[in-house]
Amino acid sequence: MSEPFVRLGNRVKTLAEVKGRAARFASALQSMGLEHGDRYAIVMVNDIGFVEANLAASAAGAVPVPVNWHWTGVDLKHLLTDSGAKVAVVHSHLIPGVEAQRPEGMQIIEAEVPQEIREAYHLGDVPLTGRYPVLADLIEGAEPAVAAGGAPPLAVIYTSGTTGLAKGILRDPITADKAEGVTRFISEFLRMGPGLTTVLPAPLYHTAPNVNMTFGAALGMSLIIMPKFDAEEFLRLVQEHQVDTVQMVPTMFHRMLDLPEDVRGKYDLSSLKHVVHAAAPCPAETKRAMIEWLGPIISEYYGGSEGGAWTYSTSEGWLTHPGTVGKAVTGADVRILGPDLEELPVGETGVIYGRSEFWPDFTYIGNDEKRRSIEAADGFITVGDVGRLDEDGYLYLSDRLNDMVISGGVNIYPAEIESTLLSLEGVFDAAVFGIPDADMGEALAAHIQPRPGVQLTEEQVKDHVASHLAKYKVPKVVVFEEELPREDTGKLFKRRLKEKYWPAKAQA
Structure with a gap:
């Protein structure tokens, strides 16, 4: 070695x-x-x-x-x-x-x-x-x-x-028993260990890449740093350095899949035994395409910077439960709670709360009250996501609680509409959110980034949503953007898009 x-x-x-x-x-x-x-x-x-x-x-x-x-x-x-x-x-x-x-x-x-x-x-x-x-x-x-x-x-x-x-x-300082739990998760689910080689393709200021870097060094792994993600360069690095395992985000999947097939086919990726993704929702079409390309080596985990990883799904688990972000990992637990923090039955949508025995507890600097506000009983916390559990214990995300739109008294989850828009040919990216509406309280706006060279119309967008979802989920406003603002992790910066519609909130 x-x-x-x-x-x-x-x-x-x-x-x-x-x-x-x-x-x-x-x-x-x-x-x-x-x-x-x-x-x-x-x-x-x-x-x-x-x-x-x-x-x-x-x-x-x-x-x-x-x-x-x-x-x-x-x-x-x-x-x-x-x-x-x-x-x-x-x-x-x-x-x-x-x-x-x-x-x-x-x-x-x-x-x-x-x-x-x-x-x-x-x-x-x-x-x-x-x-x-x-x-x-x-x-x-x-x-x-x-x-x-x-x-x-x-x-x-x-x-x-x-x-x-x-x-x-x-x-909190990481104790020996918690360090053992984190190391066990990293070994079992991220497939990191001594003598292995990984690429760090995402910014090291984010939680997951930072943890990968820190524990990868502690475990004696070789670390290949990308100053900035480039899809073909990533494939070249995997081939040249016989990379074993890597953690990515769905945006990187999109960019690799957008490469011409002859470019993707140039590189031998057989050394790659495990690809795990997190940080942002992955459209079903993208996930399925990655599994078809690389084989059943694509896994996913869900959690947050605050609470660590709560759930995990293999390719096999996802294929039998499409859209899931996995089941609770050893040492973690997930609950779906209602408005009064009551636990909801299987299949009902509510706020996702989780806890981990191996992740150190935390507070927000200078804001203990905010820390307390996200906790329910028994140490369960929420990072603000909405979802449901199925009868097999698999978790499904609906949306961010802060992104939920209430129009005419009806709760609308933009993530569902965004996923539908991404299935429209010619759409590269989409962001849906609520805007002020005198009659309904809030209406839906869709900002869309078309693929290069594609011309889309407002009518095409609305007709596509109407053919797949209920009419009240059709955006009232459609705006085409050259590029949507996203974090390097793939998270949409909806705040920047909303500011011109909600100037008072933006100032606050």
Whole structure:
């Protein structure tokens, strides 16, 4: 078995080297005044330096706060202030944005932007600003730190903020028994383990990729980092490095399936034994097409950044229960609760609540009340999704609770309409949501991204929905967009689309 490595493009370091550099960076953080339990922000694009900065937490006794580097303005200011981070590690091209929004007293460490990132994002030359200590220099000039004071909490992940300002999830320190449970889940369901190779195709500031990176390094896996997802490049990496297992999101499936068949057929993907997806709903047509292409190696789990994974489904489970996101995993439980938090019978739709014995408990930074508001009895929490359980215990998602539209007193779940729109030839993406209506309270609006070169009409869209669903589910307003705003995880930023219809809510 070859020595595990961390790779970005043509740059490669052994995993042992990366861990050693992380320990030296931890020492540098301590010399800058970070104490046990303090937080530091990572404002970086996917990079080997990101891995080093993140892994430094265990030796420094501090808590990393991975930052969505796309955020600017009020979103970024809120995160940097709310997190209480004392230091921010920032790629050079992102420094102006951080400088404009950082709270008083926050120190900055500058990270050089490697060629792979400059090319992926068409940045051109990005020189160091010369205003701050440089990450590489700090690492080279420090001795390895020795961790003290017990295990700190896991990384503080901020929710995507698709419906409002993001919330920082501060977890309890991970105990030995919970670490064992998380490791068991990662081994059994994500199929990660010593000596295996994985690709990290999604942004490392999100929960699942961050967990994959952290535990993959701990397990002695080889990590191949993509600075930005590219469908054909992903296939090339799988073939070249004989990748064993990978975690993806449905948006990546769409992009791979959109490749011409002759392009997809060029690559030998036989090394790939397991592909797991999460984070956003996967249309049934897409899931079935992926299974037909790669075989029954596609699995899925459901949960949230707050509560970890609650359910899991294999390809076989999904094919016999189309549309499911799986059954409760060992150590987890799921309930469907009604308005008075009463448990609903099998088949009835309500709010999904779950709990996990192996995932550390948490609170929202500075908002314990919000944390309490999402909990029912016996430690069950909700991440705001609506769904149902069938007689076999399989869970099905209906929609986000916040996305539900009440029109004329009737509850309408936009996800059902979005799925119908995606089955219309020529539709690449669709977002359905409620807009003000003087008569009905709310009406439905559909924003649609056609496939390149396709011309669709409002009448075609409405007729298609009317032929599949009840008439009250036909959108009143249809808007065609060049591109819909989505997170890198595939989650729709409906808030951005809604703002022009609900200006008062947007301001609030």
